[in-house]
Amino acid sequence: MKQSNICPKCQSSDVIRIPAFKGTSTSSLIQLTKWGTKFTFFERYICTSCGFIEHYAILDEKGWQKWLDEQKETGSLDSNFV
Numbered sequence: 001m002k003q004s005n006i007c008p009k010c011q012s013s014d015v016i017r018i019p020a021f022k023g024t025s026t027s028s029l030i031q032l033t034k035w036g037t038k039f040t041f042f043e044r045y046i047c048t049s050c051g052f053i054e055h056y057a058i059l060d061e062k063g064w065q066k067w068l069d070e071q072k073e074t075g076s077l078d079s080n081f082v
């Protein structure tokens, strides 16, 4: 839906984007570490015809890139790190 603006479930083009809420809201947060010391954000695309929702991590977030680089360095991506 992010690229096409078309809902894959009902083919509607009534798709809206809900941006990530940063600051004190936790509604757009993804916890990356067991103890909650690292987070990243995601945004949502919602079909207003059927209600289908897609989530997308914001890939250019600094915290996300740093965390991802650390996982690659330590080879942790294949393990169940949570």
Ligand SMILES: [Zn+2]
Residues within 6 Å of the ligand: 007, 008, 009, 010, 011, 012, 047, 048, 049, 050, 051, 052
């Ligand atoms: Zn739909």
